[in-house]
Amino acid sequence: MSKQENSHKNQSTGRKVGKSFLSMFKRLFVRDKLELNVLEEEAMRTPMKAVLIKLVNNKMAIIGFCMFVAVFLFSFVGSWLNPIDLFYVELTNRNIRPSQNILNYPAELADKNIVVIESGVSFSVALTDDGNLTVWGTECNTGWPGISDFILEVPEEIQNAHIVDIAVGMRFIVTLDDEGVFRGWGHAAHGQTEIPQMVETFMMFDGARDIAEILAGAMWSGVLSDNGFLYFWGSFQAEQNFIVPFEAQGRIVGVRAGDVNMILLLDDGTIMPMGVRGTEFINNVPPELMDGSVRVEDVVVTNRNVLALDEHGNLHIWGSSIDRLNRFPDGFVPERVVAIAAGYRNFVALKDTGEIVVWGGEELGVIDTPRNIEDKPVARIFGSSFQFYAVDEYNNILGAWGNRGYLFGSDDAGRDIFTRLMHGGRISLTVGIAAVIIATFIAIVVGLASGFFGGWVDHTLMRLADIFDGIPFLPLVITLSFVIGDAMTEMQRLYFIMILLGVLGWTGLARLIRAQILVEREKDFVLAARSLGIKQRHIMSRHILPNVFNFVIVSVTLSYATFILTEAALSFLGFGLREPIPSWGNMLTAAEDATVVQYFWWRWIIPGSFVVLAALSINLVGDALREAMDPKSEER
Secondary structure, X not given: OOHHHHHHHHHHHHHHHXXXXXXXXXXXXXXXXXXXXXHHHHHOOOHHHHHHHHHHHOHHHHHHHHHHHHHHHHHHHXXXXXXXXXXXXOHHHOOEOOOOOOOOOOHHHHHOOEEEEEXXXXXXXXXXXXXXXXXXXXXXXXXXXXXOOOOOOOOHHHHOOOEEEEEEOOOEEEEEEOOOOEEEEEOOOOOOOOOOHHHHHHHHHOOXXXXXXXXXXXXXEEEEEOOOOEEEEEOHHHHHHOOOOOOOOOOEEEEEEOOOEEEEEEOOOOEEEEEOOOOHHHHOOOHHHOOOOOOEEEEEEOOOEEEEEEOOOOEEEEEOOHHHOOOOOOOOOOOOEEEEEEOOOEEEEEEOOOOEEEEEOOHHHOOOOOHHXXXXXXXXXXXXXXXXXXXXXXXXXXXXXXXXXXXXXXOOOOOEHHHHHHHHHHHHHHHHHHHHHHHHHHHHHHXXXXXXHOHHHHHHHHHHHHHHHOOOHHHHHHHHHHHHOOOOOHHHHHHHHHHHHHHHOOHHHHHHHHHHHHHHOXXXXXXXXXXXXOOHHHHHHHHHHHHHHXXXXXXXXXXXXXXXXXXXXXXXXXXXXXXXXXXXXHHHHHHHOHHHHHHOOHHXXXXXXXXXXXXXXXXXXXXXXXXXXXXXXXXX
């Protein structure tokens, strides 16, 4: 080899050595984290940090965690912010579909002169001076096959007529046009939207020429003739309760009615009650309103109470003590009143100062008058059902308050499903947490003892686990539920379900812990601890248990979802928590009814979605934890 070749070879070798030293120098003193290889990076991480990084990089884990946090906050924080009355029932508002637009009146009403506004359970209708109708709100399902519930769609023949009067029942509307034609639409199972032939015959026999006023109740309709005769038809209950006295016929100038009670306003300014006999509605009428001492200008009624306004602007009230509607609110002086209105459980009075006073039931926001009308010139108040509207002297709507709707709909008892889902979720999630804690505690004790001590202890505990595994869960729960019956309160039943789920759900985790302990107890650090004389309970709790804790966490996470589903299944079958205490499971019992499945989808789809969402989110987090804690997960 020539000297020139040797020189080139030596130069090449020198460059390689120099690059090698330079690369080593960079790695030792100026290395960037981005240049670390996988092994170097893993060596710098603690096990917990490595697990957290894997979880953060797992998109499904992040999605599951966010879903669970949302469900948790909804159930626990939401139930704290929204208290629930377990015994609240409002049958008039049952099975209202999800909405929040019941009070959202159309903007075009601002340019029209409003004559009257009437409201049903989930809708309102306004009659303007041009004879047109405007309907808003949400549809109210009837649940009756073949009966339309399109209450917001005004029939064409009514749109083309000039309407002069309207009346609204619970789920139907009736109208009277300028030609005296009576029409209606909506839920009319008792024929409320058409005048029966018999009524027309009676009107002809009594000499009635025209209809002066039309009426509507929950399931009945009526007409007041121009000669002061009253006729009504519809449900058998109404026909049985509303028997017009003979001495009143021909003198009636106005009628105000609830579902089973009615007040007749006579031509001499007196009133006459009719309806269910023996009630405060009938018995407690102030005598001065019936003997002519005081002339009544207007009267409004709820189903059990009456509020009358006399010619001097003074109020008179009587009826049932329910919702405190038989007395005036504290500090209110019932004088100088210019207008009154009544909802299903409330009275409203408008004083000559423009002050609006609302009292009665506090549900559904009916006593929360909007602040934007406090300084406005309110001239009239319209109210029925659970909706109220304030109108100025130019017949423009100034504001509305009351039932805005149900975000997730209402159930068959008129209860808000949104609120019940919050409180039901808190109970279902709490049952799962308590059951997991009980099962995990038993599994750790049994698994540690069985795996560490072995021998007869291991055999005894594992046979005990086999016995618990052999217990048929559902037959046991059904039998216990039948035996216990009503001997337990609902809270005791809740604790019983927690304990039962925990006591019967520990065997799988116990076997998993035992198997891992059998591996860990033969390792050198355990033998070293024994040789140093460390007590066995300390070896198990301080040295062995931390090494199997990752398996415990994963199992607990996945078991939590199982316990939630099990509680929901028990309540669905009627062996868990029962009404009125809500849980996701007993809210799903609505799906047993074919009518609910067909017409009231929100009563089973929404609770079912929350059960699925909670279980899915927990399982996503559990699967992600299992992968993150598995040291071989990077190899796959």
